[in-house]
Amino acid sequence: MEVMGNADLRRLAAIEDIGFDTLGGSVVAVDAHNWLYRYLTTTVKFTDARAYTTADDEEVANLIGVVQGLPKFFEHDIVPVFVFDGGVTELKDDEVAERREAREQAEEKRAEAEDRGDSVAAARLEARTQRLTGVIHETTRGLLERLDVPIVEAPAEGEAQASYMAARNDVDYVGSEDYDTLLFGAPETLRQLTSAGDPELMGLESTLERHGLTREQLVDVAILCGTDFNEGITGVGPKTAVEAITEHGDLWSVLDDRGVYIESADRVRDLFLDPPVTDEYDVRTDISPDIDAARAYVTGEWGVAADEVERGFERIEAATVQTGLDDWA
Amino acid sequence: MFKAIVGASTLQDALDSVSVLVDECKIRLNEDDLSIRAVDPANVGMVDLTLDAAAFESYEADGGVIGVNLAKLEDFVGMASGDQLVELELDEETRKLNIRMDGLSSTLALIDPDSIRQEPDIPDLDLASEIVLEGAQLDRGIKAGDMVSDHVRLRVNADAEAFHIEAEGDTDDVDFQLDADDLIALTAGAADSLFSLDYLKDMNKAIPKDAEVTVELGEEFPVKVHYAVAEGQGNVTYMLAPRIQSE
Numbered sequence: 001m002e003v004m005g006n007a008d009l010r011r012l013a014a015i016e017d018i019g020f021d022t023l024g025g026s027v028v029a030v031d032a033h034n035w036l037y038r039y040l041t042t043t044v045k046f047t048d049a050r051a052y053t054t055a056d057d058e059e060v061a062n063l064i065g066v067v068q069g070l071p072k073f074f075e076h077d078i079v080p081v082f083v084f085d086g087g088v089t090e091l092k093d094d095e096v097a098e099r100r101e102a103r104e105q106a107e108e109k110r111a112e113a114e115d116r117g118d119s120v121a122a123a124r125l126e127a128r129t130q131r132l133t134g135v136i137h138e139t140t141r142g143l144l145e146r147l148d149v150p151i152v153e154a155p156a157e158g159e160a161q162a163s164y165m166a167a168r169n170d171v172d173y174v175g176s177e178d179y180d181t182l183l184f185g186a187p188e189t190l191r192q193l194t195s196a197g198d199p200e201l202m203g204l205e206s207t208l209e210r211h212g213l214t215r216e217q218l219v220d221v222a223i224l225c226g227t228d229f230n231e232g233i234t235g236v237g238p239k240t241a242v243e244a245i246t247e248h249g250d251l252w253s254v255l256d257d258r259g260v261y262i263e264s265a266d267r268v269r270d271l272f273l274d275p276p277v278t279d280e281y282d283v284r285t286d287i288s289p290d291i292d293a294a295r296a297y298v299t300g301e302w303g304v305a306a307d308e309v310e311r312g313f314e315r316i317e318a319a320t321v322q323t324g325l326d327d328w329a
Numbered sequence: 330m331f332k333a334i335v336g337a338s339t340l341q342d343a344l345d346s347v348s349v350l351v352d353e354c355k356i357r358l359n360e361d362d363l364s365i366r367a368v369d370p371a372n373v374g375m376v377d378l379t380l381d382a383a384a385f386e387s388y389e390a391d392g393g394v395i396g397v398n399l400a401k402l403e404d405f406v407g408m409a410s411g412d413q414l415v416e417l418e419l420d421e422e423t424r425k426l427n428i429r430m431d432g433l434s435s436t437l438a439l440i441d442p443d444s445i446r447q448e449p450d451i452p453d454l455d456l457a458s459e460i461v462l463e464g465a466q467l468d469r470g471i472k473a474g475d476m477v478s479d480h481v482r483l484r485v486n487a488d489a490e491a492f493h494i495e496a497e498g499d500t501d502d503v504d505f506q507l508d509a510d511d512l513i514a515l516t517a518g519a520a521d522s523l524f525s526l527d528y529l530k531d532m533n534k535a536i537p538k539d540a541e542v543t544v545e546l547g548e549e550f551p552v553k554v555h556y557a558v559a560e561g562q563g564n565v566t567y568m569l570a571p572r573i574q575s576e
Contacts, residue, residue, distance in 0.1 A: 075371075322525060323570045324372040328452035328551055 008225050008238045009179035012218070014206035018190070019198050023173075024077040024326070027285060028190060029152070029162035031176035032082040033132065036140060038177070038194040039065030040132075051305035062136045063298045066143050067312035069194065074319035079285045081150040081171060084137075085158040086276075139302060146297050147289040147316065152281040160184045160275035170283050173201075180228065182207055183219050183272040211242050219272045220251035229268040233260055291317045331358045331393055331419035334386040337409035337430070339559045342537070343380050344406065346558070346565040348399040349531040350376050355442045356397060358390035358419070362563075366448040374528045375449055377566040384562035386414060395419065395426065396440035402426075405435045451568065456547040457518025458485040460492045462507060464540040464556070470494030470505040471533045475526050477501040480572055483546055485520040492544075496526075513541060520546035522571040532567045549574060 043052070043061040052061040073080045144151055154161030162174040163184035174186040181189040182204055191200040208218060224241040226232025236244070244254045251265060262268075295313055299306045347354055347365050354367040361382050368375040382388040409415050409430040416429040426437040474481035477498030484493045490509040496502065509515045536542060536556060545553040555566040 318525075321572045322371070322373055323551075323573060325368060325375055325449060325452060325551060325568060325570045326372050327570065328454060329450055 009182065009222060011238050012207060012211065012221070012242070013179055013182060013202050014210050015191070015200050015202045017198055018201040020076040020078075023190075023199075026172040027079045027081060027283060028073070028173045028175040028193070029081045029083050029165045029171040030193070031158045031162055031174065031178065031181075032084045032140075032151075033158055034176050034178060035069065035082070035194060036062060036065065036132065036136075039069040040136070043068070047308060051308045054303050058135050059133075060135060060139050060302050060304060062132075062140050063143055063302055063304050064308050064312075066140060067294075067298065067309040067316070070147065070149070071312055071315035071319060072193070074316055077324070079150075079287060080175070081152060081165070081281075081283055082144055083152045083154055083158040083162040083165070084141075086153065086155045142297060143294055146294040147291075148287045149289075150282065150284050150287075153278075154276075155278050156276040157184070157271075159186075160271075161277050161281075162186065164275075164277040165281065165283070170281075180272075183215075183222055183227070184275060185215060185273075212246065213242065216273065217245045217250065219269060220245050220254070222272075223251055223262060223265055223268055224254060227268060227272075229271060230262055230265065233258065233262070287320070289316060289320050291320075330421070331390045331395075331417070333363075333388045333390070333418075334414050334416045335380075335384065335388075336386070336411075337406060337413045337415050338411040339380075339384055339563075340406050340415055341403070341411075342535075342558055343378055343563060343565075344399060344403050346378055346535040346567075347376050348403055349535045350374050350528075351446075352400060353396060353398055353440055353445050355445050355448065356395050358393045358395065360390060360392060363388075363390070368446065368449045369528075370446065372449070373525070373570045374532070375451070375568040377451065377568075378558075378563070380559055380563040384559035393419065394442045395424075396442040396445045397426070397437065398440060401437055402428075405437060408433055408435075452551065454545075454547065454550055454553070456520070456545040456550060456553065458487075458492075458520035458544075458546045459514070459516040460485065460507075460512060460544040460546065461514035462492070462512050462542055462544070463538070464536045464542050465538040466507060466511070467494075467536065467542055467544070467554075468533055468538060470507075471526065471529050473503045473505045475530060477503055479527065480523050480525050481529065482521065482523050483544070483552060484522075485515075485517050485546060487517040487519065490515060490517050519548050522546060522549050522552060523574055524552060524569055524571055528569050532569070535565070 040062050043065040047061065047064060049059070052064055053059050141151060152161060159176055159178055159181055162176065163181050163186035165171045166174045166186045166188065174181045174189045175193045176189055177191055182202065185204065187204050189202040191202055193199050204215065208215060213221065221238065221241040223230060224233055224236050224244065225238055248254045248257055251269065255261065291313055298304045298309055347367055350369045351367045354365050357364045363380045365378045366376070405428045406415055413430055418427045420427055424439050426439060428435045428437060471481070471494070474494055474496035478496040480496070482495040484495065486493065492507045492512060492515065494505040532554065540556040542554060542556045549571055551568050551570045553566060553568050555564060557563065558565055
């Protein structure tokens with residue numbers, strides 16, 4: 001059984017480095033779960049739990065994570081639009097949803113273990129951050145609202161919604177660490193927005209051109225290798241899959257030719273090509289954060305240690321109230 | 330080719346005006362002058378320095394560009410006392426700058442100019458007000474503002490012909506007012522912008538208290554601050570981007 005990991009799709013994707021300098025003034029639809037998860041794990045890893053545990057024993061490490069992650073956007077004059085996943089249960093096929101859920105958990109666990117190189121600590125960390133709790137969902141939105149950062153609620157997959165908004169030109173880029181945005185049709189995806197240094201730009205057109213495929217065919221290639229929603233064909237890697245699709249035209253002909261079957265392949269295909277998305281969103285670029293309200297929310301209402309978030313708030317304040325000379329060039 | 334002899338304090342004052350904003354810069358060794366233009370990493374403050382050949386005891390250059398670590402260069406030049414002469418010579422072979430003064434010679438390794446942040450274009454701004462005042466007056470206004478806030482409002486009241494440096498703190502306010510009579514000159518027009526004191530204080534450090542400082546100011550526009558150095562044989566221009574006015 002083969003499951004296409006990020007490494008497989010990365011081998012197909014056309015990716016180039018891009019400087020933050022060239023991104024000024026752009027709008028990025030950020031896959032919120034993906035982004036938040038990154039900062040949440042970093043916070044839990046490096047911060048004393050007492051700094052983010054309320055009197056009622058609620059853990060709101062996400063508030064520290066958001067305050068640490070946001071300045072990067074503001075300092076580079078980028079407007080983030082956070083796109084949240086809808087409930088996974090809303091996906092039509094429960095089996096598919098469960099598979100994805102299990103896979104996400106496994107990946108998160110592996111990433112943590114890798115990051116830490118300490119299996120005992122990684123397991124403890126896993127237990128603590130396993131899922132985004134209701135309080136984390138609520139307070140992340142509460143903080144973003146006070147900072148005037150636009151939020152979009154996706155009906156299902158946040159990545160699909162973000163890709164849809166980018167394809168419609170309502171935003172300039174999708175921000176995600178996941179390569180699936182290619183399959184969801186995002187024209188340009190910024191990766192490594194959560195890392196130190198400059199991000200990577202992943203292009204759909206350039207990826208398709210490189211392999212002489214249509215987007216439908218790229219999705220078929222991915223399904224053959226295995227995606228978050230299906231297991232691939234044993235022994236078929238990206239190179240073989242591209243060759244097979246090029247030779248036979250589409251997924252069905254390849255499956256016919258090989259005499260093999262992929263469970264719910266048609267539904268997986270639809271999930272990428274025609275995912276549930278909404279037009280109910282509003283992309284604003286005139287952001288004016290209420291820093292005082294955000295600070296009061298985080299340190300007052302939720303009792304987070306002030307010294308954990310003060311530097312982040314200062315950076316946001318400086319970046320949003322201070323103009324740059326290039327604004328007048 | 331570059332070889333020059335210059336009074337230590339002339340060079341120190343000129344370098345100070347740049348080092349308050351950036352750690353590294355490109356120095357253009359033009360035939361008729363030495364010039365530096367640099368912007369801070371956040372792209373908020375810019376400095377443009379020109380030292381005419383006449384500011385030097387002797388000056389020979391043919392248009393080269395060198396990159397320097399300013400702190401190191403200032404340390405070396407700082408070994409000379411104010412009225413001593415400092416000799417600068419570029420060694421093309423080793424790409425090092427030889428600095429010589431009374432009995433002391435040092436060699437400064439240069440930085441690849443291409444590795445230094447690109448010099449910005451100077452935005453073409455239409456600034457309605459021009460205020461000419463003494464460095465000491467500007468210093469007083471900035472120090473007063475710094476007591477209560479991290480930013481100040483620079484404003485011209487065109488009707489009353491007055492220049493104001495105002496700051497609003499959480500609880501305390503200051504208003505430093507200079508009437509036309511207090512100023513060396515005033516061209517009053519619409520002018521009202523907010524500026525970060527972090528930057529203004531740095532720039533203020535480099536501005537001599539007895540300098541005649543010209544402030545060009547507009548409505549929510551960058552401010553230009555310029556003054557002469559090297560007894561009129563050189564010029565420093567700062568440009569500072571404003572903060573957004575929230576209310």
